C-alpha cells in the first residue's frame with residue numbers, strides 16, 4: 001500500500017485537537033452519573049479528524065469493497081440472489097424493528113400475523129404441512145431438522161437408528177450437523193455423473209439409518225433426477241429423507257419438494273428469499289416437515305384462532321427451543337414480501353432465469369475451461385482447468401486476476417470432489433451483457449496464461465492489497481499492528 005491519503009488509517013490521519021463538530025461542554029460531566037470504579041483513567045485514543053476527513057475515510061473504505069452493488073458477483077454456492085432494495089425500506093419499519101422481545105402478544109399482532117402468514121406461503125410454495133421459522137441459518141435449520149428426525153425415531157422407540165447417510169456432493173455443513181446431533185456419518189461416493197449412486201445408497205441403508213441428507217441441487221449444481229426412487233428406498237428402510245434446500249433458488253416455483261417424497265427440508269432465506277447472503281449478518285433457515293413430523297417441531301410457532309394471533313402451546317414431543325425470540329424479523333419480512341410479490345409463474349420464472357444464466361455462462365466459458373460433470377447445470381456450474389494448457393497457472397491465480405479486471409471471484413476449490421474447482425453462479429437478474437463481459441474476461445485470462453503466466457501468478461496488480469503470502473500468513477501470523 002502506498003501513502004496516498006486514502007490509504008492511510010484514520011489514526012495516521014489524526015491531528016491533536018482536530019474536530020468535525022464542537023459541542024458546548026456538558027452542564028454536568030458524565031462522571032457525575034457513573035460509579036467511580038467504572039471511569040476511565042485517561043481519554044480513549046480515538047482518531048481526531050475533521051468532518052471531511054472522517055467522511056472521506058469511510059467513503060474510501062467502502063469503495064475498497066468488491067460486492068454485488070459494485071461488481072458482478074459470480075460466487076458459486078453463495079451468490080447474491082435478487083434482493084429488492086425496496087424491501088430494505090419495508091423491513092426497517094419501526095413497527096417491526098422497535099418491537100421489544102417481551103412485548104405482550106396484544107401489541108405484537110402485526111408481527112405475529114406476518115410470521116403466521118409466512119408459514120402459510122412457505123407451505124404453499126413447497127408442499128410441506130408445517131414450518132418452523134425459528135432457525136437463524138442454514139446449518140441451524142439442518143441441526144433442527146436432524147433433531148426432529150432423532151425425536152421421531154425416539155418416539156417410535158426405534159433406538160438403533162444412529163446413522164445419517166450423506167453423499168460426497170452434499171454441502172459441508174451436512175456432516176457437521178449430523179455429528180453435532182450425535183449421529184455417525186456414513187459418507188457415500190457419487191456416481192460418475194455427479195449424482196447419488198443408487199447402488200451405493202442402497203448398500204449404505206439399513207436398520208441403523210435414521211436419515212439421508214441430500215443437497216438438491218447438489219454442490220456440483222446438479223438435480224438428483226432419481227430423487228423419487230431414492231425417497232422410496234429410504235422410506236422402505238424405515239429412514240427419513242432430508243433435503244438441504246439451500247439451493248432452492250434453482251427450483252422454487254418449478255417443483256414442490258414435499259411431492260418428491262422429502263420429509264424435512266430447510267431453506268436458506270438468505271440464499272433464496274431476498275436477504276443478502278455472505279455478509280455474516282442475520283439469516284434464517286426455515287424448516288418444513290410433513291404432517292407426521294409436525295409435533296416434533298421447536299417452540300415458537302404462531303397460531304391464529306380467527307381473531308387473535310398468539311404463540312402456539314408447545315407440543316409435548318417438541319424438540320424444545322432452538323432460538324430465543326425473532327431478532328432476525330427483517331429476514332422473515334423480506335421472505336414474506338418476496339413470496340407475496342412473486343408467486344406462481346413469476347416464481348417459476350426466477351428459477352428458470354437462474355438456470356438459464358448459469359448455463360449461458362457455462363456455454364461461453366466451456367471453450368476454455370472444461371466443465372467437470374457434463375450434465376446440464378442448474379443454478380451454478382463447476383469448471384476445472386486443463387493443467388496442460390495453463391503453464392502452471394492455478395485456479396487461485398485466475399480468481400486473483402479477476403479482481404484486477406473488475407469482477408468478484410467465483411468460489412474456488414469447492415466442491416472438494418472437483419480438482420482446481422471454479423464454481424460460477426450468476427445472480428438470476430444479471431443481464432446478458434454483464435455475463436458476456438465476465439466471459440470475455442475469462443477468455444482474456446486464458447490468453448494471458450499462454451502469453452504471460454507470471455502476470456496471473458502475481459495478480460492482483462491493481463488492488464490496494466497485493467497477493468499475500470498465504471503460507472506465512474497461516475504459519476507465522478503477525479496479529480499486531
Ligand SMILES: Cc1ncc(COP(=O)(O)O)c(C=O)c1O
Nearest residue numbers: 077137138139171173244246247
Ligand atoms: C447447500 C447449502 N447448505 C447449507 C448451507 C449453510 O447455510 P448457512 O451458511 O446459513 O449456515 C449453505 C450455505 O451457503 C449451502 O449452500
